[in-house]
Amino acid sequence: MEAIEAINQKTLKKVPDLKPGDTVRVHTKIIEGSKERIQIFEGVVLRVKGGGVNQTFTVRKLSYGIGVERTFLIQSPKVAKIEIKKRANVRRAYLTYLRNLRGKAAKLKDQKFDILATNVVEELKPEDLAPPTEEVTDADITEIVAEEAAEEVTTSDEVSTEDIAAAENAEDTNNDPDDAAETDHQIAQEEEVEAGIEKAEADLERGKDGEGAQAEKNVEDVA
Secondary structure, three states: OHHHHHHHHHHOOOOOOOOOOOEEEEEEEEEEOOEEEEEEEEEEEEEEEOOHHHOEEEEEEEEOOEEEEEEEEOOOOOEEEEEEEEOEOOOOOOOHHHHHOOHHHHOOOEOOOOHHHHOOOOOOOHHHOOOOOOOOOHHHHHHHHHHHHHHHHHHHHHHHHHHHHHHHHHHHHHOOHHHHHHHHHHHHHHHHHHHHHHHHHHHHHHHHHHHHHHHHHHHHHHO
């Protein structure tokens, strides 16, 4: 028996120390088909019975004026969490008299207690913990900087190669005979336009000089 109890003690999960008169919230697992959800049952603990893996507790609550009682196995895998909300000062181990009381008569006298120390905080599993961070040394930083500099140099070399290729293509385009002929034709047209403009200006000046001479002649005739 002692060996069995020792094995059971190792497998027991941590739960808060429940007492009659405690107002608790029991989180139970409800399986519906392939889905699982948490249902909360809140009420007053009527009694705590047994110990170890066989320890149970009975919780009573009023639902629409009707008393509902449920007995839970503390070590059951279906009990996800137990929260103690209030603690009352009672003198009995089994509060059966609450079944016959209603309203203020059923209210228990509250007792001060440390809610954080009483409630058990869930322990995180190793997979829930963040992975350990690696320490970064000066050598690692120097290596990272060198790699970034090498990438920048490679990128600049690639850009320079692309620029050179574009310039060569531009030179090849300029050396094309068809393009050269078109350029010569444009230059010739520009020269013709400039020559026409100069000729028009010269004719205009000649016209102005002729009009001045004719006017002087007319003045002499009148005199």
